[in-house]
Amino acid sequence: MKLSDFMYDLPEERIAQTPVEPRDHSRLMVLHRDTGAIEHRHFYDVIDYLNPGDALVINETRVIPARLIGERPTGGACEILLLKQLAPKRWEALVRPGKKLRPGAEVIFGGGRLMARIAEVVEGGGRIVDFACEGTMEAALDELGEMPLPPYIHEKLQDRERYQTVYAKQEGSAAAPTAGLHFTPELLERIRAKGIDVVPVLLHVGLGTFRPVKVENIEEHEMHSEYFEVTEDAARRVNAARERGCRVVAVGTTSVRTLESAAEGGRLVAKKGDTQIFIRPGYQYQMVDALITNFHLPGSTLMMLVSALYDREKILEAYKIAVEQEYRFFSFGDAMLIS
8 A cells, every 4th residue: 555545634733732631521533333433522431432341451651751952062952862771771762963963972961960972873863872870860861851742742741741641650652652641540440340441561652653654655664663561461351351252442552553463363462572563454453343542643654553443545534524623633632432
């Protein structure tokens, strides 16, 4: 398929700049695959579409304050965006300006509280960066780092926790699993009380998921790897839902990638490691029956993943309706349920 098959027109004013409060008061578009019907609800109504016995799979990754603003010894401003931790003080990262930050270049943060040295250039223009600081890297990041909001969000985030899910636990992501941002503790409590099993898995979100596809033939696109984990307990609970004839409902494309990366013969297995899975039309889902997600960038791999679960033309038509109905798009935007 072609990249142009996944493009749509989106006015800039439809891109959400700030989150809705309370979290679960965002809008919800429901797509019924069996009938093709579309409903317009609010996210707190999502419980109406979850059945007792279903497994609702969430990604419990936590975003780190991965954006560091510093300067070179000569005084030039620069930025390092952490992507993947390789050792306690060694990271794979994106840098700006790339022409100035070649191997051997140094960067100073917080007047010397944290120092960085570029070790090498890696595929795709990224860098391996070695850091030096007193104490732990985590403490330095907490003091100096900023939340790595996507470039299309221009408003400054007042509360760091608003770019975390309420169930975020394990630090390691460079971006939030944004479909989960709509849940509140109270809504999750109501969902559990209805008999739905909320099952945590883990995928540390790297920017590879969001990198633009630059080739017209999407088969030629290569995904960057991301670390994931499925525990024995999570595998048992998901498989039990399938065995009792209930659904596996994934919260977000990261949960989808985790589930499908750990699927073997139609069952979920305990597994951890890196995944480069690229889900696009033609892919046969093994584990996911329904999906809660946000509205995605035109031509993104996330659009392709969603189109593989339903139908490309119907997804594009739903996006067109969302624009007309003034839904809010992307990270702080509204949600879609493909049921």
